[in-house]
Amino acid sequence: MFLDYDGVLTPIVPRPEDAVISDGMRTVVRELASRCPVCVVTGRDRAVVQQLMGIDDLVVAGSHGFDIWTPQRGSVSDDRVARFADLVAAVTDRLRTEIGAIPGALVEPKRASVAVHYRLAEPADRNRIATVVQGLLSEYRGELKVTPGKMVYELAPAVDWDKGRAVLYLIEVLDLDSAGTVPVYLGDDITDEDAFRALRGRGIGILVGRADDPEMAGRTTAAEFVLSSVDEVERFLTALAR
Numbered sequence: 134m135f136l137d138y139d140g141v142l143t144p145i146v147p148r149p150e151d152a153v154i155s156d157g158m159r160t161v162v163r164e165l166a167s168r169c170p171v172c173v174v175t176g177r178d179r180a181v182v183q184q185l186m187g188i189d190d191l192v193v194a195g196s197h198g199f200d201i202w203t204p205q206r207g208s209v210s211d212d213r214v215a216r217f218a219d220l221v222a223a224v225t226d227r228l229r230t231e232i233g234a235i236p237g238a239l240v241e242p243k244r245a246s247v248a249v250h251y252r253l254a255e256p257a258d259r260n261r262i263a264t265v266v267q268g269l270l271s272e273y274r275g276e277l278k279v280t281p282g283k284m285v286y287e288l289a290p291a292v293d294w295d296k297g298r299a300v301l302y303l304i305e306v307l308d309l310d311s312a313g314t315v316p317v318y319l320g321d322d323i324t325d326e327d328a329f330r331a332l333r334g335r336g337i338g339i340l341v342g343r344a345d346d347p348e349m350a351g352r353t354t355a356a357e358f359v360l361s362s363v364d365e366v367e368r369f370l371t372a373l374a375r
């Protein structure tokens with residue numbers, strides 16, 4: 134079972150640091166993990182998501198799959214994190230300098246990527262934030278890629294790696310590639326589409342969200358199924374954990 138974090142295990146809230154998992158969801162995730170392998174595949178920094186979940190013994194693919202860790206083996210990300218550390222640090226510094234003074238703009242550093250949030254910024258300031266991000270993309274052309282998310286720009290090294298590649302890698306590393314195993318992926322945001330596409334024909338993709346949510350407007354998805362809310366996710370995982 135591959136689980137995204139924000140928007141799947143916790144509702145979207147104004148401030149990233151307030152997205153703490155509920156006691157009920159934590160219990161269900163733990164119960165499920167006693168029945169089958171559970172991996173958290175998130176845009177979050179790995180250590181941060183472990184803290185928000187209050188669980189540190191699950192496989193986690195943090196920073197959009199760049200930073201993969203298992204309780205048994207520790208880091209299994211090859212040199213992906215180390216290779217891009219200087220780039221990520223330089224871009225994070227620039228964002229802090231150029232965006233830090235814009236009210237409501239938040240720069241969220243991670244081990245292998247960086248996010249710029251504009252949910253709390255005035256609409257008039259959002260263009261300024263987008264301009265800074267576009268400027269950095271031009272300056273680091275070929276080195277940096279930007280993926281939009283829910284009121285956020287996700288900046289990561291421009292390599293052929295994403296949540297979909299991370300899920301396929303985990304299936305291999307964790308020996309889950311057997312005929313009797315069906316990988317299931319739950320996600321809500323644009324970066325989860327890579328995972329839905331990767332599992333097409335070999336697993337099940339479940340989009341979490343509602344068509345009438347303005348942040349989902351115009352989205353197409355490669356997922357086959359839909360759950361409409363975090364509450365529905367909890368009921369679904371509870372049924373699976375029985």
Ligand SMILES: O=P(O)(O)OC[C@H]1O[C@H](O[C@H]2O[C@H](CO)[C@@H](O)[C@H](O)[C@H]2O)[C@H](O)[C@@H](O)[C@@H]1O
Nearest residue numbers: 138139145146147148149152175176177283285
């Ligand atoms: O891959 P995920 O686990 O879904 O993480 C995606 C990003 O989620 C977080 O940002 C989003 O959720 C915040 C808390 O609800 C919200 O305030 C923000 O507007 C959303 O974009 C997280 O902060 C990012 O680092 C993740 O990449």
